[in-house]
Amino acid sequence: MIFALRLQLCRETFKLTAMEMFRYNHPYPEERLLEISSQIDAFEQYEYAHGLRIAEIAEALSRAVGLSGHDRAMLRSASLLHDIGEMAMNRSYISQDRKLNDIELLDMRRHPIVGELEVTKLGFGTGVQLLIRWHHEWWNGEGYPDRLSGSSIPLGARILRLADCFASMTDRRPGRKAYSPTEAAKYVVNAAGLEFDPAISDLFLKLRLYEAPSTKEVQE
Protein backbone atom coordinates (compact mmCIF):
# COMPACT_ATOMS: atom_id res chain seq x y z
CA MET A 1 0.00 0.00 0.00
CA ILE A 2 2.75 2.41 1.03
CA PHE A 3 4.79 1.44 -2.00
CA ALA A 4 1.86 2.20 -4.33
CA LEU A 5 1.44 5.57 -2.63
CA ARG A 6 5.12 6.33 -3.06
CA LEU A 7 4.90 5.49 -6.73
CA GLN A 8 1.91 7.77 -7.17
CA LEU A 9 3.68 10.56 -5.26
CA CYS A 10 6.75 10.14 -7.37
CA ARG A 11 4.81 10.31 -10.62
CA GLU A 12 2.94 13.39 -9.52
CA THR A 13 6.06 15.13 -8.25
CA PHE A 14 8.33 14.50 -11.16
CA LYS A 15 5.82 14.22 -13.97
CA LEU A 16 8.17 11.99 -15.90
CA THR A 17 6.56 9.93 -18.58
CA ALA A 18 7.81 6.53 -19.66
CA MET A 19 9.16 8.21 -22.80
CA GLU A 20 11.16 10.70 -20.73
CA MET A 21 12.57 7.89 -18.61
CA PHE A 22 13.66 6.20 -21.82
CA ARG A 23 15.14 9.42 -23.21
CA TYR A 24 17.17 10.02 -20.05
CA ASN A 25 18.54 6.52 -20.35
CA HIS A 26 17.45 5.19 -16.99
CA PRO A 27 18.35 1.53 -16.74
CA TYR A 28 15.37 0.85 -14.48
CA PRO A 29 11.66 1.50 -14.59
CA GLU A 30 10.32 3.88 -11.96
CA GLU A 31 8.84 1.04 -9.89
CA ARG A 32 12.20 -0.72 -9.55
CA LEU A 33 13.98 2.51 -8.62
CA LEU A 34 11.47 3.20 -5.85
CA GLU A 35 11.72 -0.39 -4.65
CA ILE A 36 15.50 -0.08 -4.21
CA SER A 37 15.02 3.29 -2.51
CA SER A 38 12.54 1.68 -0.09
CA GLN A 39 15.06 -1.05 0.71
CA ILE A 40 17.70 1.58 1.51
CA ASP A 41 15.24 3.50 3.71
CA ALA A 42 14.34 0.30 5.55
CA PHE A 43 18.01 -0.57 6.07
CA GLU A 44 18.71 2.88 7.47
CA GLN A 45 15.63 2.58 9.68
CA TYR A 46 13.85 5.61 8.31
CA GLU A 47 10.21 5.49 9.34
CA TYR A 48 9.09 7.26 6.20
CA ALA A 49 10.25 7.51 2.59
CA HIS A 50 13.54 9.37 3.08
CA GLY A 51 14.87 8.97 -0.45
CA LEU A 52 11.62 10.18 -1.95
CA ARG A 53 11.49 13.17 0.42
CA ILE A 54 14.99 14.18 -0.73
CA ALA A 55 13.99 13.73 -4.34
CA GLU A 56 11.02 16.06 -3.83
CA ILE A 57 13.10 18.81 -2.24
CA ALA A 58 15.86 18.39 -4.83
CA GLU A 59 13.29 18.55 -7.63
CA ALA A 60 11.84 21.83 -6.33
CA LEU A 61 15.30 23.38 -5.97
CA SER A 62 16.58 22.14 -9.31
CA ARG A 63 13.50 23.44 -11.14
CA ALA A 64 13.99 26.81 -9.45
CA VAL A 65 17.62 27.05 -10.54
CA GLY A 66 16.68 25.95 -14.05
CA LEU A 67 18.43 22.58 -14.31
CA SER A 68 17.62 20.76 -17.52
CA GLY A 69 15.33 17.73 -17.63
CA HIS A 70 18.35 15.49 -18.12
CA ASP A 71 20.12 16.89 -15.06
CA ARG A 72 16.94 16.70 -12.98
CA ALA A 73 16.42 13.08 -13.94
CA MET A 74 20.00 12.27 -12.86
CA LEU A 75 19.45 14.10 -9.60
CA ARG A 76 16.20 12.25 -8.98
CA SER A 77 17.91 8.86 -9.36
CA ALA A 78 20.80 9.99 -7.18
CA SER A 79 18.39 11.27 -4.52
CA LEU A 80 16.53 7.97 -4.37
CA LEU A 81 19.73 5.89 -4.27
CA HIS A 82 22.15 8.23 -2.47
CA ASP A 83 22.77 5.95 0.52
CA ILE A 84 22.94 2.68 -1.38
CA GLY A 85 26.57 2.48 -0.24
CA GLU A 86 25.48 2.27 3.40
CA MET A 87 23.21 -0.64 2.56
CA ALA A 88 26.01 -2.37 0.62
CA MET A 89 28.44 -1.92 3.54
CA ASN A 90 25.81 -3.49 5.80
CA ARG A 91 27.33 -2.35 9.09
CA SER A 92 25.48 -3.30 12.26
CA TYR A 93 26.30 0.03 13.96
CA ILE A 94 23.92 1.83 11.57
CA SER A 95 20.90 0.53 13.43
CA GLN A 96 22.28 0.93 16.96
CA ASP A 97 20.61 3.58 19.08
CA ARG A 98 23.76 5.57 19.87
CA LYS A 99 26.24 7.99 18.32
CA LEU A 100 28.99 6.45 16.19
CA ASN A 101 32.55 6.35 17.53
CA ASP A 102 35.51 7.79 15.60
CA ILE A 103 36.43 4.51 13.89
CA GLU A 104 32.84 3.91 12.82
CA LEU A 105 32.57 7.47 11.52
CA LEU A 106 35.70 6.99 9.42
CA ASP A 107 34.38 3.70 8.13
CA MET A 108 31.05 5.32 7.28
CA ARG A 109 32.85 7.99 5.27
CA ARG A 110 33.50 5.31 2.66
CA HIS A 111 29.83 4.97 1.81
CA PRO A 112 29.70 7.57 -1.01
CA ILE A 113 32.44 5.73 -2.92
CA VAL A 114 30.88 2.33 -2.19
CA GLY A 115 27.57 3.83 -3.36
CA GLU A 116 29.19 5.05 -6.56
CA LEU A 117 30.38 1.50 -7.26
CA GLU A 118 26.98 0.02 -6.46
CA VAL A 119 25.06 2.24 -8.89
CA THR A 120 27.73 1.52 -11.50
CA LYS A 121 26.94 -2.17 -11.10
CA LEU A 122 23.24 -1.39 -11.46
CA GLY A 123 23.93 0.28 -14.80
CA PHE A 124 23.43 3.96 -13.94
CA GLY A 125 25.46 6.49 -15.89
CA THR A 126 28.46 8.51 -14.79
CA GLY A 127 26.35 11.52 -13.79
CA VAL A 128 24.34 9.56 -11.21
CA GLN A 129 27.51 7.81 -10.02
CA LEU A 130 29.28 11.11 -9.39
CA LEU A 131 26.31 12.77 -7.69
CA ILE A 132 26.27 9.87 -5.24
CA ARG A 133 30.05 10.07 -4.79
CA TRP A 134 29.79 13.77 -3.94
CA HIS A 135 26.61 13.95 -1.85
CA HIS A 136 28.68 14.57 1.30
CA GLU A 137 30.95 17.27 -0.14
CA TRP A 138 30.72 20.53 1.82
CA TRP A 139 30.68 24.00 0.31
CA ASN A 140 33.70 24.99 2.43
CA GLY A 141 35.75 21.97 1.28
CA GLU A 142 35.49 20.03 4.51
CA GLY A 143 33.28 17.24 3.28
CA TYR A 144 34.27 13.90 1.80
CA PRO A 145 35.51 11.93 -0.12
CA ASP A 146 37.25 14.39 -2.50
CA ARG A 147 37.11 17.58 -0.41
CA LEU A 148 35.81 19.62 -3.33
CA SER A 149 34.71 23.13 -2.45
CA GLY A 150 32.52 25.95 -3.70
CA SER A 151 31.48 25.87 -7.32
CA SER A 152 33.86 22.96 -7.99
CA ILE A 153 31.08 20.84 -6.49
CA PRO A 154 28.51 20.24 -9.25
CA LEU A 155 25.25 22.09 -8.62
CA GLY A 156 23.26 18.85 -8.39
CA ALA A 157 25.52 17.55 -5.62
CA ARG A 158 25.15 20.85 -3.73
CA ILE A 159 21.37 20.56 -3.95
CA LEU A 160 21.49 16.91 -2.88
CA ARG A 161 23.63 17.79 0.19
CA LEU A 162 21.08 20.27 1.48
CA ALA A 163 18.04 18.11 0.65
CA ASP A 164 19.60 15.05 2.31
CA CYS A 165 20.57 16.96 5.43
CA PHE A 166 17.20 18.66 5.86
CA ALA A 167 15.21 15.47 5.24
CA SER A 168 17.42 13.49 7.60
CA MET A 169 17.16 16.09 10.37
CA THR A 170 13.39 16.12 10.25
CA ASP A 171 13.18 12.35 10.67
CA ARG A 172 13.91 10.36 13.80
CA ARG A 173 17.32 8.68 13.66
CA PRO A 174 19.01 6.10 15.88
CA GLY A 175 20.35 8.08 18.83
CA ARG A 176 18.26 11.22 18.37
CA LYS A 177 14.74 12.51 17.96
CA ALA A 178 13.42 14.24 14.83
CA TYR A 179 14.01 17.99 14.63
CA SER A 180 11.05 20.20 13.83
CA PRO A 181 11.04 21.73 10.33
CA THR A 182 11.70 25.13 11.93
CA GLU A 183 14.72 23.81 13.85
CA ALA A 184 16.05 22.15 10.70
CA ALA A 185 15.49 25.36 8.70
CA LYS A 186 17.52 27.23 11.31
CA TYR A 187 20.34 24.76 10.72
CA VAL A 188 20.10 25.46 6.98
CA VAL A 189 20.62 29.15 7.76
CA ASN A 190 23.55 28.53 10.11
CA ALA A 191 25.27 26.08 7.78
CA ALA A 192 25.05 28.37 4.72
CA GLY A 193 28.61 29.08 3.59
CA LEU A 194 29.93 26.12 5.57
CA GLU A 195 28.11 22.92 4.64
CA PHE A 196 25.74 24.41 2.07
CA ASP A 197 26.02 26.70 -0.92
CA PRO A 198 24.61 30.03 0.39
CA ALA A 199 22.67 30.51 -2.84
CA ILE A 200 20.97 27.12 -2.46
CA SER A 201 20.23 27.76 1.23
CA ASP A 202 18.71 31.11 0.29
CA LEU A 203 16.58 29.52 -2.41
CA PHE A 204 15.43 26.77 -0.04
CA LEU A 205 14.28 29.39 2.45
CA LYS A 206 12.71 31.68 -0.14
CA LEU A 207 10.72 28.80 -1.62
CA ARG A 208 9.71 27.91 1.97
CA LEU A 209 10.45 24.26 1.23
CA TYR A 210 10.76 23.58 4.94
CA GLU A 211 6.98 24.18 5.17
CA ALA A 212 6.10 21.62 2.51
CA PRO A 213 4.28 18.59 3.93
CA SER A 214 6.69 15.81 4.75
CA THR A 215 6.33 12.36 3.27
CA LYS A 216 5.21 11.29 6.74
CA GLU A 217 2.32 13.74 6.66
CA VAL A 218 1.36 12.77 3.12
CA GLN A 219 1.48 9.08 3.96
CA GLU A 220 -0.59 9.61 7.09
Next chain:
Amino acid sequence: MTFQKLASFDEIFVGFELSVLHRLDFQSIAIPITVDPYIGVFLKRRGISVSTNDLSQADWHRAIATVQNSTEILEPSDIDLILEDAYEPQTHLRNSALKIYFSTIDAIWFDNVRCHLDSLKSNLKFAIAADIVFRVGKYLQSFGNENAHLRRPLSKVFLELHSKMEPPINSAIAARSSCMQPQDFIAESGGHIMLLRLNQLLAAGINKQDWRDVWLRGSESKADKSSFEHFTSRSGFFQYLADLLDRASHFRTWALSFCDNGLLNAEELVDIVGKFRKVEAVYTKDFSELTGQKAKIIVA
Protein backbone atom coordinates in the same frame (compact mmCIF):
# COMPACT_ATOMS: atom_id res chain seq x y z
CA MET B 1 42.07 29.21 -22.92
CA THR B 2 45.28 30.97 -21.90
CA PHE B 3 48.25 29.33 -20.21
CA GLN B 4 47.72 31.48 -17.11
CA LYS B 5 44.07 30.49 -16.85
CA LEU B 6 44.75 26.77 -17.25
CA ALA B 7 47.74 26.89 -14.94
CA SER B 8 45.73 28.49 -12.15
CA PHE B 9 43.46 25.44 -11.91
CA ASP B 10 44.27 23.82 -8.58
CA GLU B 11 41.51 21.33 -7.80
CA ILE B 12 42.54 18.23 -5.89
CA PHE B 13 40.48 15.04 -5.85
CA VAL B 14 41.68 13.71 -2.50
CA GLY B 15 39.45 10.64 -2.50
CA PHE B 16 40.95 9.53 -5.79
CA GLU B 17 44.51 10.16 -4.59
CA LEU B 18 43.86 8.11 -1.46
CA SER B 19 42.30 5.26 -3.42
CA VAL B 20 45.46 5.00 -5.56
CA LEU B 21 47.82 5.34 -2.58
CA HIS B 22 45.93 2.50 -0.85
CA ARG B 23 47.20 0.20 -3.60
CA LEU B 24 50.84 1.05 -2.94
CA ASP B 25 53.05 -0.30 -0.20
CA PHE B 26 54.73 2.48 1.78
CA GLN B 27 55.38 3.61 5.33
CA SER B 28 56.53 7.17 4.65
CA ILE B 29 55.54 9.87 2.20
CA ALA B 30 56.89 13.26 1.15
CA ILE B 31 54.63 15.84 -0.49
CA PRO B 32 56.68 18.69 -2.03
CA ILE B 33 53.64 20.97 -2.48
CA THR B 34 50.63 20.13 -0.39
CA VAL B 35 48.11 23.04 -0.39
CA ASP B 36 45.30 21.00 1.22
CA PRO B 37 46.91 19.09 4.12
CA TYR B 38 43.99 16.69 4.65
CA ILE B 39 45.74 13.87 2.82
CA GLY B 40 48.58 14.17 5.35
CA VAL B 41 46.09 13.95 8.22
CA PHE B 42 44.48 10.87 6.75
CA LEU B 43 47.80 9.12 6.12
CA LYS B 44 49.12 10.03 9.57
CA ARG B 45 46.02 8.41 11.05
CA ARG B 46 46.96 5.26 9.13
CA GLY B 47 50.39 5.26 10.78
CA ILE B 48 52.29 6.63 7.79
CA SER B 49 55.20 9.00 8.41
CA VAL B 50 54.28 12.23 6.59
CA SER B 51 56.43 15.17 5.44
CA THR B 52 54.60 18.06 3.81
CA ASN B 53 55.94 21.19 2.18
CA ASP B 54 54.33 24.38 0.92
CA LEU B 55 55.43 27.57 -0.74
CA SER B 56 52.68 29.69 0.75
CA GLN B 57 53.02 30.68 4.40
CA ALA B 58 49.28 30.24 4.80
CA ASP B 59 49.28 26.67 3.46
CA TRP B 60 52.30 25.92 5.64
CA HIS B 61 50.44 27.10 8.76
CA ARG B 62 47.50 24.87 7.88
CA ALA B 63 49.86 21.89 7.57
CA ILE B 64 51.51 22.69 10.90
CA ALA B 65 48.10 22.86 12.60
CA THR B 66 46.78 19.63 11.17
CA VAL B 67 49.69 17.36 10.16
CA GLN B 68 52.67 18.31 12.31
CA ASN B 69 50.59 19.00 15.41
CA SER B 70 50.13 15.93 17.60
CA THR B 71 48.82 17.21 20.91
CA GLU B 72 48.18 20.95 20.95
CA ILE B 73 44.65 22.36 21.11
CA LEU B 74 43.20 25.80 21.74
CA GLU B 75 41.99 26.12 25.34
CA PRO B 76 38.91 28.21 26.20
CA SER B 77 41.24 30.91 27.57
CA ASP B 78 43.01 31.02 24.18
CA ILE B 79 39.69 31.46 22.40
CA ASP B 80 38.72 34.26 24.77
CA LEU B 81 42.00 35.99 24.07
CA ILE B 82 41.68 35.63 20.29
CA LEU B 83 38.11 36.91 20.08
CA GLU B 84 38.24 39.57 22.78
CA ASP B 85 36.71 42.80 21.42
CA ALA B 86 37.35 41.52 17.90
CA TYR B 87 34.97 44.05 16.36
CA GLU B 88 36.34 46.99 18.39
CA PRO B 89 37.72 49.61 15.95
CA GLN B 90 41.25 50.81 16.63
CA THR B 91 42.53 54.24 15.62
CA HIS B 92 43.72 52.66 12.39
CA LEU B 93 44.16 49.23 10.88
CA ARG B 94 47.58 47.73 11.58
CA ASN B 95 47.37 46.12 8.17
CA SER B 96 45.43 48.41 5.85
CA ALA B 97 45.91 45.97 2.94
CA LEU B 98 43.07 43.93 4.46
CA LYS B 99 40.67 46.54 3.08
CA ILE B 100 41.53 45.31 -0.41
CA TYR B 101 39.85 42.03 0.43
CA PHE B 102 37.21 42.87 3.07
CA SER B 103 34.72 45.55 4.06
CA THR B 104 35.91 47.93 6.76
CA ILE B 105 34.06 46.15 9.58
CA ASP B 106 35.30 42.73 8.52
CA ALA B 107 38.83 44.09 8.07
CA ILE B 108 38.71 45.33 11.68
CA TRP B 109 37.81 41.83 12.85
CA PHE B 110 40.66 40.21 10.90
CA ASP B 111 43.11 42.89 12.00
CA ASN B 112 42.25 42.58 15.70
CA VAL B 113 42.25 38.80 15.66
CA ARG B 114 45.65 38.79 13.94
CA CYS B 115 47.03 41.06 16.65
CA HIS B 116 45.63 38.80 19.39
CA LEU B 117 47.28 35.74 17.83
CA ASP B 118 50.67 37.20 18.69
CA SER B 119 49.81 36.73 22.36
CA LEU B 120 49.34 32.97 22.04
CA LYS B 121 51.93 30.97 23.91
CA SER B 122 53.06 28.58 21.18
CA ASN B 123 53.63 28.46 17.45
CA LEU B 124 51.33 25.45 17.22
CA LYS B 125 48.48 27.37 18.83
CA PHE B 126 49.18 30.25 16.45
CA ALA B 127 48.95 27.86 13.49
CA ILE B 128 45.70 26.27 14.74
CA ALA B 129 44.10 29.69 15.23
CA ALA B 130 45.37 30.89 11.84
CA ASP B 131 43.90 27.78 10.19
CA ILE B 132 40.49 28.60 11.68
CA VAL B 133 40.76 32.26 10.59
CA PHE B 134 41.52 31.12 7.01
CA ARG B 135 38.33 29.08 7.10
CA VAL B 136 36.39 32.05 8.47
CA GLY B 137 37.71 34.10 5.54
CA LYS B 138 36.63 31.42 3.09
CA TYR B 139 33.18 31.47 4.72
CA LEU B 140 32.98 35.23 4.35
CA GLN B 141 34.02 35.20 0.71
CA SER B 142 31.35 32.67 -0.20
CA PHE B 143 28.55 35.23 0.21
CA GLY B 144 27.41 37.71 -2.40
CA ASN B 145 25.14 40.73 -2.07
CA GLU B 146 22.07 38.63 -2.83
CA ASN B 147 22.57 36.25 0.11
CA ALA B 148 24.57 38.40 2.53
CA HIS B 149 21.60 38.35 4.93
CA LEU B 150 22.50 34.72 5.75
CA ARG B 151 25.96 35.72 7.00
CA ARG B 152 26.64 35.31 10.70
CA PRO B 153 29.04 37.28 12.91
CA LEU B 154 32.58 36.12 12.23
CA SER B 155 33.34 35.38 15.89
CA LYS B 156 30.39 32.97 15.97
CA VAL B 157 31.65 31.26 12.84
CA PHE B 158 35.12 31.03 14.39
CA LEU B 159 33.63 29.38 17.49
CA GLU B 160 31.60 26.94 15.42
CA LEU B 161 34.56 25.95 13.25
CA HIS B 162 36.68 25.48 16.36
CA SER B 163 34.02 23.32 18.01
CA LYS B 164 33.94 21.03 14.97
CA MET B 165 37.71 20.58 14.73
CA GLU B 166 38.88 17.02 14.98
CA PRO B 167 41.45 16.52 17.75
CA PRO B 168 45.06 16.24 16.56
CA ILE B 169 46.37 12.78 15.82
CA ASN B 170 48.73 11.87 18.61
CA SER B 171 51.00 9.51 16.77
CA ALA B 172 54.48 8.33 17.67
CA ILE B 173 55.24 8.34 13.94
CA ALA B 174 57.09 11.43 12.75
CA ALA B 175 55.19 14.15 10.91
CA ARG B 176 56.73 17.43 9.82
CA SER B 177 55.72 20.39 7.72
CA SER B 178 58.07 22.81 6.03
CA CYS B 179 58.01 25.92 3.86
CA MET B 180 60.80 25.89 1.31
CA GLN B 181 61.48 25.54 -2.39
CA PRO B 182 60.21 22.16 -3.69
CA GLN B 183 63.66 21.21 -5.04
CA ASP B 184 65.24 21.87 -1.63
CA PHE B 185 62.52 19.91 0.13
CA ILE B 186 63.02 16.96 -2.23
CA ALA B 187 66.76 17.02 -1.67
CA GLU B 188 66.36 17.11 2.11
CA SER B 189 63.50 14.63 2.48
CA GLY B 190 63.53 10.88 2.55
CA GLY B 191 60.67 8.46 2.33
CA HIS B 192 59.28 5.55 0.42
CA ILE B 193 57.07 7.61 -1.83
CA MET B 194 56.90 11.14 -3.22
CA LEU B 195 53.44 12.49 -4.05
CA LEU B 196 53.84 15.35 -6.50
CA ARG B 197 50.71 17.42 -7.11
CA LEU B 198 51.36 18.93 -10.52
CA ASN B 199 48.39 21.32 -10.77
CA GLN B 200 49.30 22.79 -7.39
CA LEU B 201 52.92 23.13 -8.48
CA LEU B 202 51.82 24.94 -11.62
CA ALA B 203 49.38 27.18 -9.76
CA ALA B 204 52.10 28.12 -7.27
CA GLY B 205 54.00 29.57 -10.18
CA ILE B 206 51.20 31.96 -11.04
CA ASN B 207 51.88 35.28 -9.37
CA LYS B 208 48.71 35.83 -7.38
CA GLN B 209 48.24 37.63 -4.10
CA ASP B 210 46.57 35.55 -1.41
CA TRP B 211 44.67 37.45 1.33
CA ARG B 212 45.76 34.81 3.85
CA ASP B 213 49.44 35.60 3.38
CA VAL B 214 48.68 39.33 3.54
CA TRP B 215 46.77 38.75 6.80
CA LEU B 216 49.54 36.57 8.26
CA ARG B 217 52.08 39.39 7.83
CA GLY B 218 50.01 41.34 10.35
CA SER B 219 51.35 44.76 9.41
CA GLU B 220 52.07 47.01 6.46
CA SER B 221 55.35 45.21 5.78
CA LYS B 222 55.96 44.11 2.23
CA ALA B 223 55.70 40.45 1.29
CA ASP B 224 58.89 38.46 1.04
CA LYS B 225 59.94 38.32 -2.56
CA SER B 226 59.25 34.76 -3.59
CA SER B 227 62.08 33.15 -5.43
CA PHE B 228 59.78 30.50 -6.84
CA GLU B 229 59.89 30.20 -10.57
CA HIS B 230 56.92 31.76 -12.37
CA PHE B 231 56.09 29.59 -15.32
CA THR B 232 55.14 31.31 -18.52
CA SER B 233 54.95 28.27 -20.78
CA ARG B 234 54.38 24.55 -20.74
CA SER B 235 57.93 23.87 -21.83
CA GLY B 236 59.24 25.95 -18.94
CA PHE B 237 57.14 23.96 -16.52
CA PHE B 238 58.19 20.62 -18.02
CA GLN B 239 61.84 21.62 -17.72
CA TYR B 240 61.30 22.51 -14.07
CA LEU B 241 59.51 19.18 -13.51
CA ALA B 242 62.37 17.24 -15.10
CA ASP B 243 64.77 19.02 -12.76
CA LEU B 244 62.66 18.03 -9.74
CA LEU B 245 62.48 14.39 -10.83
CA ASP B 246 66.23 14.35 -11.38
CA ARG B 247 66.67 15.30 -7.70
CA ALA B 248 64.07 12.77 -6.50
CA SER B 249 65.84 9.54 -7.43
CA HIS B 250 66.14 8.53 -3.76
CA PHE B 251 62.38 7.98 -3.49
CA ARG B 252 61.45 4.36 -4.17
CA THR B 253 58.14 5.38 -5.79
CA TRP B 254 56.86 8.53 -7.45
CA ALA B 255 53.16 9.33 -7.68
CA LEU B 256 52.43 12.30 -9.95
CA SER B 257 48.86 13.50 -9.43
CA PHE B 258 47.22 15.89 -11.91
CA CYS B 259 44.10 16.77 -13.86
CA ASP B 260 44.25 16.26 -17.57
CA ASN B 261 42.91 19.69 -18.52
CA GLY B 262 44.65 20.36 -21.80
CA LEU B 263 47.73 21.86 -20.19
CA LEU B 264 48.94 18.67 -18.56
CA ASN B 265 48.39 15.42 -20.38
CA ALA B 266 49.38 11.91 -19.49
CA GLU B 267 51.28 11.10 -22.69
CA GLU B 268 53.76 13.96 -22.37
CA LEU B 269 54.19 13.42 -18.66
CA VAL B 270 54.79 9.70 -19.12
CA ASP B 271 57.52 10.61 -21.62
CA ILE B 272 59.17 12.94 -19.12
CA VAL B 273 58.97 10.44 -16.25
CA GLY B 274 60.14 7.65 -18.57
CA LYS B 275 63.46 9.43 -19.07
CA PHE B 276 64.24 8.77 -15.39
CA ARG B 277 62.53 5.50 -14.54
CA LYS B 278 59.97 2.99 -15.75
CA VAL B 279 56.32 4.06 -15.47
CA GLU B 280 54.48 1.31 -13.59
CA ALA B 281 50.89 2.47 -14.08
CA VAL B 282 48.66 5.40 -15.00
CA TYR B 283 45.46 5.53 -12.94
CA THR B 284 42.55 7.57 -14.30
CA LYS B 285 39.26 8.67 -12.78
CA ASP B 286 36.87 10.29 -15.19
CA PHE B 287 34.96 13.15 -13.53
CA SER B 288 34.37 14.90 -16.84
CA GLU B 289 30.61 14.34 -17.02
CA LEU B 290 30.04 16.80 -14.17
CA THR B 291 33.30 18.73 -13.84
CA GLY B 292 35.03 18.51 -17.20
CA GLN B 293 38.07 16.99 -15.46
CA LYS B 294 39.88 13.68 -15.67
CA ALA B 295 42.04 13.06 -12.61
CA LYS B 296 45.16 10.99 -13.24
CA ILE B 297 48.04 9.60 -11.24
CA ILE B 298 51.24 8.34 -12.81
CA VAL B 299 53.05 5.81 -10.63
CA ALA B 300 56.72 5.17 -11.36
